[in-house]
Amino acid sequence: MTILDGNKISKDIKDEIAEEVIQIKSKGEKVPHLAAVLVGTDGASMTYVNSKVKDCEMVGFGSTLIDLPEETTEEKLLEIIQDLNTNDDIDGFIVQLPLPKHINEQKVLMAINPDKDVDGFHPVNVGKMTLDLPAFISATPFGILELLERYQIQTSGKHVVVIGRSHIVGRPMSILMSQKRKAGNATVTIAHSRTTNLENLTRQADIIIAALGIPEFLTGDMVKDGVTIVDVGITRIPDETKKRGYRLAGDVHFESVSPKAAYITPVPGGVGPMTRAMLLKNTLLARKRRN
Numbered sequence: 605m606t607i608l609d610g611n612k613i614s615k616d617i618k619d620e621i622a623e624e625v626i627q628i629k630s631k632g633e634k635v636p637h638l639a640a641v642l643v644g645t646d647g648a649s650m651t652y653v654n655s656k657v658k659d660c661e662m663v664g665f666g667s668t669l670i671d672l673p674e675e676t677t678e679e680k681l682l683e684i685i686q687d688l689n690t691n692d693d694i695d696g697f698i699v700q701l702p703l704p705k706h707i708n709e710q711k712v713l714m715a716i717n718p719d720k721d722v723d724g725f726h727p728v729n730v731g732k733m734t735l736d737l738p739a740f741i742s743a744t745p746f747g748i749l750e751l752l753e754r755y756q757i758q759t760s761g762k763h764v765v766v767i768g769r770s771h772i773v774g775r776p777m778s779i780l781m782s783q784k785r786k787a788g789n790a791t792v793t794i795a796h797s798r799t800t801n802l803e804n805l806t807r808q809a810d811i812i813i814a815a816l817g818i819p820e821f822l823t824g825d826m827v828k829d830g831v832t833i834v835d836v837g838i839t840r841i842p843d844e845t846k847k848r849g850y851r852l853a854g855d856v857h858f859e860s861v862s863p864k865a866a867y868i869t870p871v872p873g874g875v876g877p878m879t880r881a882m883l884l885k886n887t888l889l890a891r892k893r894r895n
């Protein structure tokens with residue numbers, strides 16, 4: 605069994621990006637600049653945004669954190685997005701989700717200039733991704749592709765079962781894996797909450813991408829020997845033995861699945877750090893495309 609080490613691969617990617625930033629600087633050009641908008645004080649969102657800003661510093665990007673109070677109106681947020689859309693200093697920006705209930709998430713995502721939409725959530729980017737045109741691929745699916753590629757996992761002709769059909773993970777993942785690409789050309793089954801006899805599908809799968817958000821859902825009896833497992837799930841489970849009061853659990857029961865797996869991502873240290881690295885990669889891409 606080989607661990608698909610997201611910490612190591614994401615570090616490689618960040619080192620490559622940092623090297624490119626040095627090149628950009630040496631030519632006297634402007635370095636990539638990412639802005640992140642956070643509305644409210646949700647603990648997980650604050651952690652995510654802060655780590656994204658820290659990642660920017662690590663590779664030499666510019667970064668701006670726009671920290672707004674919970675009661676910010678939708679109108680005000682849309683105004684800020686318009687400013688970011690036209691601000692020449694900003695190459696790409698993200699609006700951290702989820703947003704407070706009084707703000708229409710769809711409306712906000714639609715307002716982002718697709719050329720600066722480094723999260724790849726705008727319909728223009730989703731459409732281009734679906735048609736296999738140059739686009740911003742959202743960071744989690746992009747990170748999974750990169751991880752599979754760098755470990756040279758054979759995907760062509762393989763049966764991939766994606767569990768989950770969300771717009772940010774399951775759905776794009778299923779599309780990307782079926783396309784003609786290095787980590788692609790697979791036969792894809794997409795499973796969701798209404799799927800019956802899921803274990804019949806997962807037992808046939810050569811590769812399983814679990815993105816449903818139910819901790820330790822996929823167990824050893826549901827997979828065949830030699831399977832490749834990508835565990836996207838991250839759930840905080842209350843745990844008083846931990847200093848921070850919780851532990852992180854994936855969607856895969858690692859103890860029972862890993863002995864049967866050829867390759868498996870751990871949680872933490874698998875898909876999570878890859879997602880962070882690919883946001884940087886998209887920001888670098890945004891900078892290059894604007895040049």
Ligand code: NAD
Nearest residue numbers: 744768769770773796797815816817836837838875876879
């Ligand atoms: P979501 O809640 O939007 O979607 C969950 C999907 O799972 C739905 O499509 C639903 O139909 C499906 N599902 C629910 N119960 C099921 C069942 N019993 N059998 C089969 N399918 C079922 O979730 P999401 O935003 O895609 O996130 C999924 C998980 O991945 C969460 O734990 C989230 O925290 C994590 N996540 C991690 C990263 C990362 O960078 N590692 C990024 C995004 C999401």
